[in-house]
Amino acid sequence: MGSANDIPVELVEEIRGKALHAPRPRALTPEQRDALIQRIRDLLKANNAVLITHYYVDEQLQILTDATGGYVGDSLGMADYGNRHEATTLVVIGVRFMGETAKILNPEKRVLMPDLGAECSLDLSCPIEAFSAFCDQHPDRTVVVYTNTSAEVKARADWVVTSSNAVDIVAHLHANGEKIIFAPDRHLGRYVQQKTGADILNWQGFCVVHDEFKASELRRLMAEYPEAELIAHPESPAEVLDMASVVGSTTQLIRAAKESRADTLIVATDMGIFHKMHEAAPDKQLLAVPTGGESATCVSCAHCPWMAMNSLDNLAAVLEDGSGHEIHIDETVRRKALVPIERMLEFSRAQGKV
Numbered sequence: 593m594g595s596a597n598d599i600p601v602e603l604v605e606e607i608r609g610k611a612l613h614a615p616r617p618r619a620l621t622p623e624q625r626d627a628l629i630q631r632i633r634d635l636l637k638a639n640n641a642v643l644i645t646h647y648y649v650d651e652q653l654q655i656l657t658d659a660t661g662g663y664v665g666d667s668l669g670m671a672d673y674g675n676r677h678e679a680t681t682l683v684v685i686g687v688r689f690m691g692e693t694a695k696i697l698n699p700e701k702r703v704l705m706p707d708l709g710a711e712c713s714l715d716l717s718c719p720i721e722a723f724s725a726f727c728d729q730h731p732d733r734t735v736v737v738y739t740n741t742s743a744e745v746k747a748r749a750d751w752v753v754t755s756s757n758a759v760d761i762v763a764h765l766h767a768n769g770e771k772i773i774f775a776p777d778r779h780l781g782r783y784v785q786q787k788t789g790a791d792i793l794n795w796q797g798f799c800v801v802h803d804e805f806k807a808s809e810l811r812r813l814m815a816e817y818p819e820a821e822l823i824a825h826p827e828s829p830a831e832v833l834d835m836a837s838v839v840g841s842t843t844q845l846i847r848a849a850k851e852s853r854a855d856t857l858i859v860a861t862d863m864g865i866f867h868k869m870h871e872a873a874p875d876k877q878l879l880a881v882p883t884g885g886e887s888a889t890c891v892s893c894a895h896c897p898w899m900a901m902n903s904l905d906n907l908a909a910v911l912e913d914g915s916g917h918e919i920h921i922d923e924t925v926r927r928k929a930l931v932p933i934e935r936m937l938e939f940s941r942a943q944g945k946v
């Protein structure tokens with residue numbers, strides 16, 4: 593497997609700085625929380641809107657989404673659900689590329705997000721100019737990008753994948769004799785290469801959450817809980833994945849937690865997933881993979897700083913007045929980006945995965 597150049601140090605520092613300074617929502621009293629929930633329920637009806645929410649956001653938002661008939665899931669499920677639901681306004685509670693994907697698939701609908709500043713370090717570590725120039729240098733390769741990318745990067749791609757289907761899609765391309773550029777997550781790219789044997793040039797982007805999981809600290813935790821089972825998201829470093837008994841997307845990890853015979857699970861992904869995992873496997877003890885040594889600091893501490901920007905406060909505000917919170921995408925870019933997303937959805941539907 594080959595790799596693209598490392599991400600420039602200045603860009604890495606800029607991304608870490610953004611993660612560290614992402615604004616945190618205020619703490620709510622029970623009365624404030626209940627009042628906001630009632631207001632949001634009323635506003636959803638008034639706006640003919642539905643909530644489409646990622647597993648990594650605050651559990652109150654996940655509970656409210658379920659209670660109002662919306663959808664809580666991973667990126668693949670979110671894209672598919674928004675595409676099928678009849679609401680005229682989709683409120684995407686996650687990070688920006690998720691709102692963009694919803695808009696690419698649903699140009700006729702209004703797509704709102706509680707905070708358009710909720711970004712993703714994978715998206716940020718794959719700027720369109722550098723990525724497009726890299727693709728131009730390798731015109732013989734099929735361009736496969738993870739869904740955690742901008743609309744412009746998707747528009748440059750032949751295929752979009754999520755962690756639910758990346759291995760299957762790359763295996764399919766490899767069987768057709770295609771050589772691949774994979775972007776932007778270096779750990780997922782390495783994992784996919786290992787699973788498929790495909791010829792991959794791997795972009796070197798990173799997730800601030802999964803990149804911080806530390807194998808040395810994990811070994812200590814596993815020694816402390818020798819009966820525990822480790823389940824991991826493929827954005828985690830190779831040393832962590834090598835120790836895991838299950839590697840999969842967020843949805844696949846929730847299923848694995850339910851089916852596991854172990855009483856204790858060590859979970860290598862964002863802690864926001866614990867809400868749905870507890871629902872699926874209420875009797876199991878869930879432990880987060882450590883993010884650093886005893887004296888280390890972490891940027892994310894196992895919870896995405898941009899996912900954490902979503903709150904009941906800014907959700908209510910966006911439903912009151914969506915201006916400044918709506919996703920807009922250039923129509924030429926949108927049409928181009930739609931092609932690889934639809935290719936992915938058709939592939940996954942044919943496999944019965946969505």
Ligand code: SF4
Pocket residue numbers: 648687711712713714715740799800801802827862896897898899
């Ligand atoms: S957890 Fe990582 S991959 Fe997911 S949105 Fe946050 S930075 Fe991006």
